[in-house]
Amino acid sequence: MAAATQDSAIRTGRVTRTLIYLVLILFALFYMLPLYVMMVNSVKPLSEITGGGMMSLPDVWTIEPWKKAWSTAQIGVEPTGLRPYFWNSISMVVPAVAISTVLGALNGYVLTKWRFRYDTILFGLMLFACFIPFQIVLIPMAAVLGFLGLAGSTAGLVLVHVVYGIGFSTLYFRNYYAVFPTELVRAAQIDGAGFFQIFWRILLPSSGPIAVVCIIWQFTNIWNDFLFGASFASGNGAPMTVALNNLVQSSTGVKEYNVHFAGAILAALPTLLVYIVAGRYFVRGLMAGSVKG
């Protein structure tokens, strides 16, 4: 790891170090809290929860809530559990992340290595687009999707996520490529390499770290989206978050909190996994460029 091998110039005393460890561990506990609440309540019977023991460890341990959330809980009229919706999310997230990342990389490449007049303004406009609140685009977006014939399809959802994802993916790649030596690009041009050849042979091979950052960011945002998923997917094609929402929200029905928590953790597993597995590359990716000018 880059972190461990780097020789930091700062030296600290023993007392300070103990304090630092203490603070770090306290914060780790703080970050773990909600996960603890979710975990303990997902493995106890409902009666213990409604009986008031929400924070304590279970008296009776059970994995029934997990089984139920995954395969037998009522999502709509059919007791299917969350299982069938998992694939829906995957088939939406993978193309959306792939396309928005590729577009972001190309945009970043153009905006830094093939600069033209007003390119900064165009970039500014793309960046400002990140800030649009999704609630206001819902109705016009529905009209456009209907016009394109993509309403109620996974392709429509992919389009929506690509559109609102390219702002950030362009930002990441632009900042990363901005510090990439332009001389290499010029040298390749003199050798006669074309636009795509330069991108393919020179920039792409060194884009790993920023691609990881971009993919993590997009993956989490798209996976966790509820509003678009609920509005633009068909019932059977609904993503995981919509199914989870159907599981945990009920206005006038009995609330099975233990099943809700188990379902919530199941729905979050892919993003958790992405963070845990790719987390170490994440800091490295940020370090490699996106937070430097």
Next chain:
Amino acid sequence: MRDFMKMTTSTLAALAFSGSLATAGDVEVLHWWTSGGEAAALNVLKGDLENQGIGWQDMPVAGGGGTEAMTVLRARVTAGDAPTAVQALGFDILDWGAQGALADLNAVAAKEGWDDVVPAALQAFAKHDGKWISAPVNVHSTNWVWANKAVLDANGIAVPQTWEDFTAAVDALSAAGVTPIAHGGQAWQDATVFDAVAMSTGGPEFYKAAFIDLDEEALGSDTMKEAFDRMAFIRANVDDNFSGRDWNLATAMVINGEAGFQMMGDWAKGEFLNAGKVPGEDFLCFRFPGTQEQVTFNADQFMMFDQGGVVSKEQAALASAILSPSFQSAFNVVKGSVPARTDVSDEAFDACGKQGMADLAAAASSGNLFGSMAHGHANQASVKNAIYDVVTAHFNGEYDSATAVEELVDAVSIAQ
């Protein structure tokens, strides 16, 4: 790179056709009944249709008592892809009817005689311009009180008949160290209580004038101030921790004997039954004191979206299945509500259900059946939410009763 692009475009193209559009012979149903019992009950309907060779495309969107589903519906209609049938409540149905988006169900209604068996107050929400536009599934009544029988017995409390009885019972419980009233501090729950309190304080004429006709005089009257004062009494007798609590957890307090009463609609019964409690033995259900004659209701219905001018065969089949006595009975036994038609046998229902059905029939025939303000059956969503704002602000101590009355008049006039 180019290969990759080619691959993603072809995946995209393939995906474009994987979206499941409701094919002919299917009904696509948008609803928010996703919790165990409700969804299982809806499955009965699905089975009915499948026996007639009609497929069911499920489109559940839960959340916010139907708010999420209504948002999704707008997106779907805007996209030109309206579902065949949509669960909806009160004024939402009339609004869609006024937009001319709903199919005319008169033919089915005439054949099945809906006009004779559905209470008039409910028909008002199922018809637009003399045409049936939706099929009512149930009637929830909202002015119920749920009580833990053991707690009441231990403190020598009989079922309160008047507001004075109720305050005495509350004081007795308070003195005994039991939380008198279990309540969840969410705007709609505050408003549900307010509905019953206003009805009890001013009687049915006052309720109608204030919440249905939005008469400024009634809204700004001393009776309204009295109703807010009674809300303050209730506020003083809930536990400190009421704010934001789900209604289910408030019900659990009554079930566990931590609290005496809860004011909540008939769906609360499901929580008691789920905990293995028996109506009449472990828990009691009775009308809010002073509203024994009246029923405030909200009704779930399915509205049918126009599929090119005429009602499709599938929509007609769905509508007639919804109104069939056997489905009405089977569904409502599970849901805790009562059938939308008054001629269904009460045999399958428990004590509370039987009482609910008798109350509904009596209230319907004596003109005492009113749409619930708190549940969007007295006025437009904008007005309902404006009233919510004031009731909730008062309940949480932001306004005193006199200010609340002034604010109520203002808020209602801005929202109209």
Next chain:
Amino acid sequence: MSDRTQADFQTRLQNWLPKLVLSPSLAMIFVFVYGFILFTVYISFTDSRILPFVGNGGKPAYDLIGFSNYDKLFSLSHWEISITNMAIFAGLYIGICSLVGLMLAIFLDQKIRGEGLLRPLYLYPMALSFIVTGTAWKWFLDPAIGLENIVQTWGWTSFTFDWIKNRDFAIYTVVLAAVWQSSGFVMAMFLAGLRGIDNEILKAAQMDGASNWNLYRRIIIPQLRPAFLSAFVILAHLAIKTFDLVIAMTGGGPGRATELPATFMYSYTFSRNQMGIGASSAVIMLMTIAAIMIPYLYAELKEKK
């Protein structure tokens, strides 16, 4: 600049290729962002209630009514509460996240054993949506079942922590949960910034006898400026979009104490059927965002040229 590109390339195609590659993205942004913003501005001048498109027999279902939605908007105490809350929330959220993130990053940068274990623990909240964690937070903050109850059973009976139930403090619990979600992410950005600083400068400064405190204050933190700016963009964007969190934790309550502009807008547009007012609140929000972001983007982008 354009001279150089022309000189470097013979064919017209090559000349146009970069712009061609950029154009789909730009087209999408112009239609789906700026087009929709214009649409929203238009709707804000109408009395639209349910739907702007579906008319009564082909006629549009609205009339143009000038600025009266804006008049109504600013007369609503509900909107005033949302705006005030946004100011409190955004200020504290961005401030605390930056401070906590910076502190954790500096601490983690002290060759900490177990960094590999701690880092994902700090980062994981960003992976969860509030549909998932809202209930857990709600319970933890609930005096009867959460923290207050636990500390009291430990023996400190006078301990109280009922902010979520208190109108004046509830917004701070929203800040707390939001900080929980994002501060780890900010930590990662600062950590990356710290690791990018040239050690030679630090060593030289240390030779000159600078204390750790001065080293950070004078040399290291100023060098983190780009990281601060990136963190600001991301945090500001998250603050403005905060919606799920409030819905899941407090539902805007107690009373209306934790309403934010996003919840206000959603409520007026979709649950209250007053789409015109909802649109006008969205326009005001966008103008506020523009007022904050444009100077920042201008300074940022101009500098880099």
